[in-house]
Amino acid sequence: MIKFLFSGLIRDKHRSLIPFLVTATGVMLTVVFHAWMTGVLGNSIEFNARFSTGHVKIMTRAYAENMSQTPNDLAILGTDTLMNVLPQLFPEMLFAERIYFGGIVDIPDKNGETRAQGPAMGIGIDLLSENSPEIERLNLASSLKNGQLPVNKNEVLLSNKFAEKLELSPGDTLTLVSTTMYGEFTLHNFTLAGTVEFGNTALDRGTVIADLRDLREALNMDAAAGEILGFLKTGTYDVVQTTAVTNRFNARFLVEEDEFSLVMKNLPELNNMGFLVEYSDKIKGILVAVFIFAMSLILWNAGLLGGLRRYGEFGMRLAIGEEKSHVYLTMIIESSIIGFFGSLAGTATGLAIALYLQNQGLDLGFMMKNASIMMPSVFRAQITPATWYIGFIPGVISAQIGTMLAGMGIYKRQTSQLFKELEA
Amino acid sequence: MNNEPVIRIKDLKKHFPSGSGRFTALNGIDLLFSKGEFTGIIGPSGSGKTTLLNIIGTLDTPSEGEALILGRSAGSLSAKESAALRKSQLGFIFQTYNLFPVYTVFENVEFPLLLQGVESSQRRKMVLDALEWVGLTDKIRSRPAQLSGGESQRVAIARAMVKRPAIVLADEPTANLDAKNSHNILQTMEKLNRELRTTFIFATHDEKVIGYVRRKIFLFDGKVAGDEIINKN
Numbered sequence: 005m006i007k008f009l010f011s012g013l014i015r016d017k018h019r020s021l022i023p024f025l026v027t028a029t030g031v032m033l034t035v036v037f038h039a040w041m042t043g044v045l046g047n048s049i050e051f052n053a054r055f056s057t058g059h060v061k062i063m064t065r066a067y068a069e070n071m072s073q074t075p076n077d078l079a080i081l082g083t084d085t086l087m088n089v090l091p092q093l094f095p096e097m098l099f100a101e102r103i104y105f106g107g108i109v110d111i112p113d114k115n116g117e118t119r120a121q122g123p124a125m126g127i128g129i130d131l132l133s134e135n136s137p138e139i140e141r142l143n144l145a146s147s148l149k150n151g152q153l154p155v156n157k158n159e160v161l162l163s164n165k166f167a168e169k170l171e172l173s174p175g176d177t178l179t180l181v182s183t184t185m186y187g188e189f190t191l192h193n194f195t196l197a198g199t200v201e202f203g204n205t206a207l208d209r210g211t212v213i214a215d216l217r218d219l220r221e222a223l224n225m226d227a228a229a230g231e232i233l234g235f236l237k238t239g240t241y242d243v244v245q246t247t248a249v250t251n252r253f254n255a256r257f258l259v260e261e262d263e264f265s266l267v268m269k270n271l272p273e274l275n276n277m278g279f280l281v282e283y284s285d286k287i288k289g290i291l292v293a294v295f296i297f298a299m300s301l302i303l304w305n306a307g308l309l310g311g312l313r314r315y316g317e318f319g320m321r322l323a324i325g326e327e328k329s330h331v332y333l334t335m336i337i338e339s340s341i342i343g344f345f346g347s348l349a350g351t352a353t354g355l356a357i358a359l360y361l362q363n364q365g366l367d368l369g370f371m372m373k374n375a376s377i378m379m380p381s382v383f384r385a386q387i388t389p390a391t392w393y394i395g396f397i398p399g400v401i402s403a404q405i406g407t408m409l410a411g412m413g414i415y416k417r418q419t420s421q422l423f424k425e426l427e428a
Numbered sequence: 429m430n431n432e433p434v435i436r437i438k439d440l441k442k443h444f445p446s447g448s449g450r451f452t453a454l455n456g457i458d459l460l461f462s463k464g465e466f467t468g469i470i471g472p473s474g475s476g477k478t479t480l481l482n483i484i485g486t487l488d489t490p491s492e493g494e495a496l497i498l499g500r501s502a503g504s505l506s507a508k509e510s511a512a513l514r515k516s517q518l519g520f521i522f523q524t525y526n527l528f529p530v531y532t533v534f535e536n537v538e539f540p541l542l543l544q545g546v547e548s549s550q551r552r553k554m555v556l557d558a559l560e561w562v563g564l565t566d567k568i569r570s571r572p573a574q575l576s577g578g579e580s581q582r583v584a585i586a587r588a589m590v591k592r593p594a595i596v597l598a599d600e601p602t603a604n605l606d607a608k609n610s611h612n613i614l615q616t617m618e619k620l621n622r623e624l625r626t627t628f629i630f631a632t633h634d635e636k637v638i639g640y641v642r643r644k645i646f647l648f649d650g651k652v653a654g655d656e657i658i659n660k661n
Binding site for chain 1: 512540
């Protein structure tokens with residue numbers, strides 16, 4: 005009987021081709037959309053994590069409460085000791101000290117008088133250590149526009165637009181005007197090693213990237229850092245793992261009464277990232293539900309049209325002695341075959357497109373020109389294990405639901421009308 | 429021909445709702461059909477021919493009275509039981525053939541045996557036998573669209589006969605055929621009736637069919653108006 009049904013499907017393109025195409029197209033769109041959303045949301049989460057939040061972030065409790073102001077006077081002290089302890093306590097994580105700071109960049113002329121000035125936001129990272137993971141983490145090598153990465157003390161990177169605005173070239177001197185962690189006025193001379201462009205307005209507007217040690221000297225932050233970012237060694241944010249790490253850390257270090265005690269914040273608690281993380285989780289369920297609903301409606305209609313077209317066939321089969329339940333069952337078997345192969349084709353096509361988008365990415369930088377949120381300019385799809393089945397299972401299910409709805413008419417059919425119907 | 433009864437109909441009535449009242453399609457039918465009969469139920473439109481065929485074919489149930497089909501009461505069969513009876517013992521032939529368009533002649537004839545779960549090699553033999561009866565062994569790979577009307581009706585006969593049913597019910601089987609094809613079809617059914625002793629019951633008002641039957645039952649306004657045995661020896 006299966007062979008009989010299968011050959012009918014192969015020969016009758018009306019019975020198979022339209023449902024096949026509907027299923028395959030729906031599954032393909034679901035697979036591509038899922039991979040794309042996973043990629044875009046994942047890219048955004050990782051982009052924020054790398055530049056700002058980490059997968060987790062350690063601060064003093066007081067700093068955390070005023071985080072938006074990057075209050076370095078509330079920075080963590082004794083980070084040299086802490087950085088030795090943390091890898092032992094949390095071997096699944098990599099930690100990096102960061103100092104976020106603000107100030108004015110002053111450019112002197114040949115006489116030492118101010119030629120140009122501009123407000124700057126800066127990041128202090130480990131730039132000069134051999135094999136520092138921070139350079140790769142912030143994608144500095146690829147973002148380099150002019151000059152080179154700092155190799156010597158007091159060399160810095162500036163965002164390219166900022167450098168152009170200040171008419172600075174690699175090798176030129178710039179002075180950072182800021183305050184130390186004790187609130188004192190400070191001036192520190194740096195040499196511009198190179199300029200970078202991240203393709204993100206927020207970062208490209210006026211960023212200074214300096215080595216942590218130089219900044220400690222400039223801001224009088226010996227063995228201190230505003231923040232310590234933690235990254236899962238897997239490289240991808242995982243809310244379960246980071247929650248476990250955060251709970252363990254806070255249980256050990258957080259003292260509610262002490263405003264300088266250390267606190268670890270999980271990524272969703274930082275920079276309003278919670279919405280993005282939650283959205284990323286929910287999108288899968290929404291996608292599947294919408295897909296099944298829409299596909300079922302379309303396939304229901306396709307099934308109704310097919311049922312009308314095959315009205316005579318079904319009637320004859322009932323007259324010959326096939327039970328209604330068996331006719332209904334064969335319709336579901338047919339739809340399962342169509343659903344299976346349609347979903348297979350849709351998944352394969354969707355994965356191929358998703359793979360292309362994962363490898364090539366789409367440069368949407370032109371849409372982000374005035375965006376102030378931290379988003380990458382090139383978005384890539386991301387194929388995860390879920391991408392393989394996210395469209396396939398709903399594809400098969402919706403084909404069956406559509407047929408089940410359409411096939412209910414079989415049960416309403418009166419055998420006593422068959423002679424009349426089959427003579428029509 | 430022996431007189432083994434295959435269908436017993438006693439005081440059969442069938443009513444259909446009509447507006448606020450009811451319409452009586454069959455009104456006190458008493459009939460007995462024996463094995464191997466070649467019978468025509470003759471009457472004008474609305475006389476109750478198709479309703480009677482429906483009840484004999486277990487597609488409908490009596491409102492009153494009794495219809496025993498091969499010893500089973502049509503009125504007390506469940507949907508499952510009536511389907512099982514049709515599947516094994518009843519064949520149907522319609523004026524519009526109702527072949528499955530996407531399947532070959534062989535597959536069309538094979539279908540009732542697939543439903544019965546007949547084993548593959550046995551099934552093939554039975555299908556080829558049935559196609560030989562109707563003279564279509566050279567068309568086994570053809571599709572219905574490639575057949576003439578006469579050939580299509582012969583395939584429909586083969587499909588009805590392939591499971592060797594006890595009773596074949598044919599509703600105006602020649603209505604869509606020209607005279608030559610009609611005679612071919614009727615001769616084929618007559619031959620099968622004689623060779624296999626299958627009971628054939630036609631609902632018809634076609635003179636060509638009436639010329640072949642050996643028993644004529646005249647229906648008028650839901651009642652048997654005449655029952656005539658024709659001796660053709």
